[in-house]
Amino acid sequence: MNRAEDLQVADRTVLVRADLNVPLDTDGGHSITDDGRIRASLPTIRDLLARGAGVIVCAHLGRPKGDDYPARAAGGPSLRPVAHRLAELLGQPVTLAGDVAGESARVIAATMGAGEVALLENVRFEPAETSKDDEERGELAARLAALADLYVGDGFGAMHRKHASVYDTPPLLPHAAGQLVLAEVAVLRQLTTNPARPYVVVLGGAKVSDKLAVIGNLARLADRLLIAGGMAYTFLAAQGHRIGDSMFQADQVGQVTTVLADAAEAGVELVLPVDHVVADRLSADAEPEIVNGPDIPDGKMGLDIGPATRDLFARKLADAKTVFWNGPPGVFEFPAFAAGTRAVAEAISAVTGLTVVGGGDSAAAVRHLNLPADAFTRISTGGGASLEYLEGRELPGLAALEDAT
Numbered sequence: 001m002n003r004a005e006d007l008q009v010a011d012r013t014v015l016v017r018a019d020l021n022v023p024l025d026t027d028g029g030h031s032i033t034d035d036g037r038i039r040a041s042l043p044t045i046r047d048l049l050a051r052g053a054g055v056i057v058c059a060h061l062g063r064p065k066g067d068d069y070p071a072r073a074a075g076g077p078s079l080r081p082v083a084h085r086l087a088e089l090l091g092q093p094v095t096l097a098g099d100v101a102g103e104s105a106r107v108i109a110a111t112m113g114a115g116e117v118a119l120l121e122n123v124r125f126e127p128a129e130t131s132k133d134d135e136e137r138g139e140l141a142a143r144l145a146a147l148a149d150l151y152v153g154d155g156f157g158a159m160h161r162k163h164a165s166v167y168d169t170p171p172l173l174p175h176a177a178g179q180l181v182l183a184e185v186a187v188l189r190q191l192t193t194n195p196a197r198p199y200v201v202v203l204g205g206a207k208v209s210d211k212l213a214v215i216g217n218l219a220r221l222a223d224r225l226l227i228a229g230g231m232a233y234t235f236l237a238a239q240g241h242r243i244g245d246s247m248f249q250a251d252q253v254g255q256v257t258t259v260l261a262d263a264a265e266a267g268v269e270l271v272l273p274v275d276h277v278v279a280d281r282l283s284a285d286a287e288p289e290i291v292n293g294p295d296i297p298d299g300k301m302g303l304d305i306g307p308a309t310r311d312l313f314a315r316k317l318a319d320a321k322t323v324f325w326n327g328p329p330g331v332f333e334f335p336a337f338a339a340g341t342r343a344v345a346e347a348i349s350a351v352t353g354l355t356v357v358g359g360g361d362s363a364a365a366v367r368h369l370n371l372p373a374d375a376f377t378r379i380s381t382g383g384g385a386s387l388e389y390l391e392g393r394e395l396p397g398l399a400a401l402e403d404a405t
């Protein structure tokens, strides 16, 4: 794979596909609650600028709704707050185009000078970005490619998407991988090839269905799997425990049962919660209550792991040499149910060895805990992309960058 740092970029315009998909405040919709992904995109952009390139950044934000460009652009979200924050972090102006690859973007690209930065509007305003139709995506890719001389893929969090700006644009220009993508891939490769042992994987988060494929693959690689969060209740139910009103995916019980059997056969230790913090509803002001033992009474839902589980997980992590963690073990957004997430983060940060946190919500959660900067080897920017890599699937965006031009 070509490296962006090896491209000759002086006086050329470089289209950088970045991942700037940051969480926005839900009430105002304008303030960025965690700018980690913008910060992670800076090294590549700064390097290109310092070497005399004009940089056009392309990124998506959220999931714009509507059948056509005008409807999506009207509904938002616009990348305007991101342009503002990017300018602050770079310490130089960032011109926000009024469109993705239309008249405004063309004028900006044509008049741009060395060392200048522009940001295209939310690429998902273009329905073709995510289209299943190769020709539709190809037409958008051609308009994007026409804006620049070179393409740099640095949006790791979108690499698992066969989208126009990720998959169809690189073949149209000389292309290379940015620093973020190279760093993410290097770490994920360490997790999948000869990881130092014991290798402990901690999985939490909301839906078991999102993560079953990766659990299957990790159950073959890891020595221990610690399962918590909303997904744990489907496992507990599959083992015959009572789970009250906890998050439950009945249609996944069959597959979960298979994972449990496979793990047992492979000699992988699968650890589930042994106690819980429950409440009668999912709400910030719900009254937390500890339930000893794995069973949850009717009328209550499990919202965090209990104190015995926190200790158990810490013991299972204590001798680890490699840790991958995806998915918060509790509803960390509500302080009453955040203790489990904090305990797991602290236990992992005490591990000496390779420790990787992946997942959008997980990364945001640990950044909010204000642990020391070196608490983890890496806080990955990729959620789905990291998981698909660990599942052993080829990432379309990476494959497109690997092909030579």
Ligand code: ADP
Pocket: 204, 205, 206, 207, 210, 228, 229, 230, 231, 247, 302, 303, 304, 326, 327, 328, 329, 330, 331, 332, 333, 358, 359, 360, 361, 362, 363, 383
């Ligand atoms: P990531 O983005 O890190 O991959 P997910 O998106 O899978 O993580 O899950 C994050 C969400 O899981 C959080 O919003 C958190 O509130 C939720 N969650 C964690 N534990 C529970 C639980 N016991 N019940 C319901 N939701 C939970």
Ligand code: MG
Pocket: 359, 360, 361, 383
């Ligand atoms: Mg998430």
